[in-house]
Every structure is written in C-alpha cells, then in structure tokens.
Amino acid sequence: MKSTGNDIVALNAIDIQRTNDSRYYSKFLTPAEQALYQQTPADITFERFVWLLWSIKEAAYKYLKRHDAGLIFSPIKFVIQGLNVPTDIAIHSFNGIYWDSDHNTGNFITGTVIYNNEQLSVRAKLFNELIITVVNADAQFENVYWGFQLIDRTGHAHQAEEAKSFALIKLKSVLDISDLNILKSEIGYPVVLDGGTPLDIALSFAHHYRFVGYSFKL
Amino acid sequence: MDRKAILNELKKVLAPYTEDKAMLEGINEQTDLIKDLKINSANLVDIIIDAESQYNIEIDFDAAEKMYNVGNCIDVIAEKLNPSA
Numbered sequence: 001m002k003s004t005g006n007d008i009v010a011l012n013a014i015d016i017q018r019t020n021d022s023r024y025y026s027k028f029l030t031p032a033e034q035a036l037y038q039q040t041p042a043d044i045t046f047e048r049f050v051w052l053l054w055s056i057k058e059a060a061y062k063y064l065k066r067h068d069a070g071l072i073f074s075p076i077k078f079v080i081q082g083l084n085v086p087t088d089i090a091i092h093s094f095n096g097i098y099w100d101s102d103h104n105t106g107n108f109i110t111g112t113v114i115y116n117n118e119q120l121s122v123r124a125k126l127f128n129e130l131i132i133t134v135v136n137a138d139a140q141f142e143n144v145y146w147g148f149q150l151i152d153r154t155g156h157a158h159q160a161e162e163a164k165s166f167a168l169i170k171l172k173s174v175l176d177i178s179d180l181n182i183l184k185s186e187i188g189y190p191v192v193l194d195g196g197t198p199l200d201i202a203l204s205f206a207h208h209y210r211f212v213g214y215s216f217k218l
Numbered sequence: 219m220d221r222k223a224i225l226n227e228l229k230k231v232l233a234p235y236t237e238d239k240a241m242l243e244g245i246n247e248q249t250d251l252i253k254d255l256k257i258n259s260a261n262l263v264d265i266i267i268d269a270e271s272q273y274n275i276e277i278d279f280d281a282a283e284k285m286y287n288v289g290n291c292i293d294v295i296a297e298k299l300n301p302s303a
Contacts, residue, residue, distance in 0.1 A: 013260075024267055073259065073262075073286070077283070
C-alpha cells in the first residue's frame, strides 16, 4: 500500500496556556503517551511535546486515509509508542525560506505510531517556530521526500496554492518531467499527473499559519 | 434546547476558527468542519473545549471523535444536554 502522510504545527499559532491544561491534552493523549514526556530531553517544553504527538497522529491519519476513505480522525486511537528524541537535540530558529529532506538525513525525532493493526514509523523535526512530521511504513523512508516552506501570509486558498507550487518544484526536480500537475482525488488527497495520466506517487500536503509542506513517496 | 438553537450557538463556537464567515453563516447539518469551513485540524480540540464551556457539558473521547461535521456536533451536544432523549 503506497501512501504518505505529513503534518505541520506552527508553534506561534498555538495557545500555550490551553495546551498545558490537562483538560485539553487528555482529549487526545492517553496516560501512557503523556508519560513519554518523562523520557524526553529537558529542552522540549511540554507544549511542544503535546503538539509533536498531535502532529504524529495527524500525519498517520493522512497516511491511512488515502486507502480508507471513511476513516475518521480520532486522535486518541492513534497510539504513539517508543518516541525517541535525540538527547543532544538542539532546537534552532528557522531562519530560511524552506527546508527539505535533501538538506540532511539525521538528527530526527523518531518513533512508532499504531492504528489498529497498522504500524507506521515517524520522523519529525522541531524548530523554535514549528514542528514538521512525516510517517511511513518503511522505517528507512526510502524514496520519501518531505519539506516545508515559509510563506508570506495565511489564508486557506493561498496556503493550498503555495503548498502545491512548492511540491511541484521538488517533484519536477526528482522526476525530470516538466508537464506535471496536481489535482485532488474525490476523497480529497492530492494526485500527481503527467499530462493527464495519474502517476503512482503518493503525495500529502500540510499547512498551518504561515508554513506549508509536502511529503511524497515515489 | 432544540437542534436549531444548538446550531445557532455552535456558530459562535466555530467563528474564531474559520476565515469563511459567509460559509459559517449558512452552515447546515451536513457542513464538514475541515473540508467546508476550512478549519485547521489543530483547532478541533479547541472547538471541543469551547463547546464544553459554551454548553456546560463534558465531551469525552468517544463523543469527540464524532464531531467532524455540524450534524454530528449537534448530536453530541444534544445528547449531553439531554441524556435521556
């Protein structure tokens, strides 16, 4: 089953006080997931931890939704196990315009997320401004590309257009096909086409506030 | 509180999280929070917490997962307001 799923959380768009309220995070984190915080380095604030786990669950939902149109996002049912945050993780500000997975291959936050009998591997990066996450069935993430971009303004239509343009640039560079296009499937996931012919590529978009991102698997 | 009254109150709960105010004004029970109102999924828990405050109810895990469209939201809120109905 070829698929991909990603997510972005813009940390300046979250409500820190609310995030730290147990009434809030206990809606989507199990006690076992909350306990994972004890194993994460002190550099990771609790609100970042909460949104990291949310982001993993959302990315996993997108991954599975591609082949299960009726799937409803029930975050409590996506169970995160074995979250590994590098002990030497240094959280930097994101000063650039974009980042993609060609830039480096290491120092990711990794882990596992399970939904029913499906088990997915996680890679995530944490900046001061955002969390980006991608999930994949294969823990090596072979042929998986992912990235995010800072855009000039918010607004759903603008975010969608920017995410599409950003993904097309990367897809064209990887595939060496000039006539690529992206349309939406009936159930709402993006489909990559060469001319009018759909390609066997799984693509996912994410956006939050002034960040947009993609992941795709060839 | 009947379903129409709940829907009108629900508009106030959803308002901070959608940029499409015209769509919000015309919502019906089939309106999807993410697809139609373009609400970011990161705000779904905010909506549940705000609905709890607005209606003075508690929405548990099982109920929360149903709240992906307006009709489902009304179902959950109505059931919590009047459990015997």
